[in-house]
């Protein structure tokens with residue numbers, strides 16, 4: 535449905551997108567996840583034809599956004615990070631204006647506007663000036679404009695940013711509702727949001743795609759990255775000498791080395807469960823009490839941090855070279 539091929543975007547000397555490629559299939563909710571400045575808005579602005587890429591191509595249903603913008607844009611509804619609202623128009627005037635811009639036939643405009651404003655629950659404020667609306671209602675107006683005409687693909691840049699918790703829940707419910715008949719792509723820097731509503735996640739950092747998969751697949755990546763925290767009643771040297779004999783221990787972090795007892799965190803290179811058992815047996819054999827042992831499961835958040843931090847380190851390495 536959408537093919538993004540080798541996108542590069544330079545703002546002056548700054549490389550905002552660095553050879554970014556991915557494919558979007560029909561009928562799912564895609565989450566574009568990345569820290570601030572990762573390049574999410576830039577990518578969405580290029581995908582929707584708002585700005586051009588330095589190089590690379592975006593194909594929407596086989597149509598190049600650059601060469602055949604009319605055909606390509608027909609399938610897309612876009613809510614930019616800052617929706618371009620006309621503050622001196624009423625909600626109804628604005629939506630009718632957008633319907634005209636979207637070339638919705640005149641005889642269908644009123645019905646389409648009504649459909650979109652009912653979906654995003656805007657009917658109560660349809661005759662109010664946009665200027666006087668709350669941030670949540672302004673966002674809904676932008677969203678109504680994006681869904682107007684009900685294009686196949688709806689692209690939402692940080693749709694919940696700046697909203698209160700109740701509005702966030704409402705917008706998320708709306709996104710789920712939209713996803714029943716549309717492909718939805720949203721960007722967010724909030725991991726929990728993407729994890730909760732998206733079927734597929736693309737993690738972007740420093741303009742590069744650093745990971746992708748379903749939230750479950752990304753969680754899978756965390757296996758083997760679990761760690762073990764333990765408290766052992768002995769001194770650090772003795773504990774270290776026992777740990778040295780155990781296979782699968784990657785790194786030991788000493789958290790607290792008290793008199794006769796130590797707290798430590800062990801990173802493993804194989805199944806944490808197996809290493810946990812080996813640790814218990816090894817200390818028991820030496821008659822050294824382990825007073826606490828606990829597996830800390832790596833989360834999607836750990837994976838996200840690892841992927842985005844390692845891309846940052848790569849870049850620092852490149853700069854140094």
Ligand SMILES: Nc1ncnc2c1ncn2[C@@H]1O[C@H](COP(=O)(O)OP(=O)(O)OP(=O)(O)O)[C@@H](O)[C@H]1O
Nearest residue numbers: 545548550568569570571572573574575576577723
């Ligand atoms: N018009 C511009 N001129 C110069 N630099 C820009 C411009 N737009 C974006 N950038 C830079 O490009 C990089 C990517 O920005 P972009 O807005 O795409 O990131 P983002 O992932 O959407 O971040 P955020 O979540 O903060 O909006 C950032 O370093 C940003 O400062």
